[in-house]
Amino acid sequence: xxxxxxxxxxxxxxxFILSSVHCRPTATNIPGYEVKQMDKxxxxxxxxxxxxxxxxxxxxxDHGYYYAICTTDACCCQIY
Numbered sequence: 001x002x003x004x005x006x007x008x009x010x011x012x013x014x015x016f017i018l019s020s021v022h023c024r025p026t027a028t029n030i031p032g033y034e035v036k037q038m039d040k041x042x043x044x045x046x047x048x049x050x051x052x053x054x055x056x057x058x059x060x061x062d063h064g065y066y067y068a069i070c071t072t073d074a075c076c077c078q079i080y
Contacts, residue, residue, distance in 0.1 A: 041065070042074035 048056050048070035056075035060068035065077035 039077045040078050042071065042076040045074050047075035 043059070047059050048077050051058075053068070054068050056070045056077075057068040058076060060066075062076035063077070065079065067078035
């Protein structure tokens with residue numbers, strides 16, 4: 001019975017420790033990781049139409065965003 005109690009105590013301890021550990025995947029571990037819809041904000045397409053990707057990049061940078069890309073219908077900036 002002492003062995004059984006020790007085994008049960010060990011299993012509960014291991015379960016508690018494992019449930020307390022939070023592992024977050026990194027971007028390199030996620031296949032196909034890209035800027036997701038929730039991570040970006042898109043603005044007027046005229047920014048890209050007037051100045052191309054460079055204008056979009058500068059506009060996003062000047063407004064506190066990190067990364068910019070012109071899509072077919074907008075200048076999209078990555079949110080920090």
